[in-house]
Amino acid sequence: MKRLENRICIITGAARGIGAAISTAFIKEGADVIATDRDEGALLAFAKEAGCKTMRLDVGNEDDWQKLADAYPAIDVMVNNAGITGFEDGIVAHDPENASLADWRAVHQVNLDGTFMGCRYAIRAMRQRKSGSIINISSRSGMVGIPAAAAYASSKAAIRNHSKTVALYCAQQGYNIRCNSIHPAAILTPMWEPMLGNGPDRDARMAALVADTPAKRFGTPDEVAALAVLLASDEAAYMTGTELTIDGGLLAGSAATPG
Numbered sequence: 061m062k063r064l065e066n067r068i069c070i071i072t073g074a075a076r077g078i079g080a081a082i083s084t085a086f087i088k089e090g091a092d093v094i095a096t097d098r099d100e101g102a103l104l105a106f107a108k109e110a111g112c113k114t115m116r117l118d119v120g121n122e123d124d125w126q127k128l129a130d131a132y133p134a135i136d137v138m139v140n141n142a143g144i145t146g147f148e149d150g151i152v153a154h155d156p157e158n159a160s161l162a163d164w165r166a167v168h169q170v171n172l173d174g175t176f177m178g179c180r181y182a183i184r185a186m187r188q189r190k191s192g193s194i195i196n197i198s199s200r201s202g203m204v205g206i207p208a209a210a211a212y213a214s215s216k217a218a219i220r221n222h223s224k225t226v227a228l229y230c231a232q233q234g235y236n237i238r239c240n241s242i243h244p245a246a247i248l249t250p251m252w253e254p255m256l257g258n259g260p261d262r263d264a265r266m267a268a269l270v271a272d273t274p275a276k277r278f279g280t281p282d283e284v285a286a287l288a289v290l291l292a293s294d295e296a297a298y299m300t301g302t303e304l305t306i307d308g309g310l311l312a313g314s315a316a317t318p319g
């Protein structure tokens with residue numbers, strides 16, 4: 061018996077990166093995966109390769125969530141993975157002094173509003189079955205301040221806290237719906253491309269970005285997917301409201317480690 065046999069699983073932001081890796085790992089474990097993304101072209105290309113269902117879903121759009129609820133009124137696993145840094149179209153000011161309100165709101169609309177609507181949909185689609193697992197992809201940036209990415213850090217911190225609220229609420233209601241957050245750091249996906257560039261200094265930039273990581277390397281999307289499989293499966297039946305870091309040891313110490 062595979063670990064997610066016949067479970068209906070929705071994954072957001074699944075066309076590439078961590079979301080694609082989670083979808084692939086779930087399919088291997090026997091899940092009935094509905095991969096969703098706002099980028100329909102990339103989503104269809106991924107699904108053709110992976111062999112799963114798809115639905116176009118912009119997580120910041122409430123109408124899109126309603127369409128998903130109409131199509132899939134009952135599910136077992138929800139992974140709120142879609143997220144943006146705000147640097148997708150090039151580097152703009154995202155520090156607390158110079159960020160524009162529009163840029164601040166755009167990041168929160170995807171990361172935080174998207175996760176709120178994903179959790180709300182999932183609770184409604186799981187409560188009749190009295191069983192389910194919601195997995196929210198936060199970040200180590202939800203646990204520490206990030207001077208150059210204020211909205212990203214703020215939205216990811218809010219996701220961490222909202223996951224605990226959802227976990228407590230569902231336990232209180234007797235729904236048997238678990239909710240946990242995953243906090244990755246430095247996972248090599250297309251999200252890093254605007255920061256790495258294609259110039260001759262690409263390798264040096266990569267090394268510099270993980271210089272403070274005790275493991276001295278980027279993590280892989282598959283390593284994050286393995287955690288999502290665990291949280292989705294019955295092996296994690298007693299885990300709710302918890303946060304799992306996957307960061308090569310980054311949060312184990314501080315930058316000023318004694319000795």
Ligand SMILES: NC(=O)c1ccc[n+]([C@@H]2O[C@H](COP(=O)([O-])OP(=O)(O)OC[C@H]3O[C@@H](n4cnc5c(N)ncnc54)[C@H](O)[C@@H]3O)[C@@H](O)[C@H]2O)c1
Binds near residue numbers: 119143170252
């Ligand atoms: N890569 C890392 O180092 C890292 C670290 C910490 C947290 N995370 C988080 O992991 C998640 C996935 O990151 P990734 O590195 O795979 O990113 P990515 O940029 O490679 O992929 C993100 C996917 O989300 C989709 N997406 C973006 N906005 C969307 C929206 N409004 N609605 C639906 N889909 C949307 C994109 O089309 C893309 O397919 C994000 O929430 C990110 O914040 C990543």
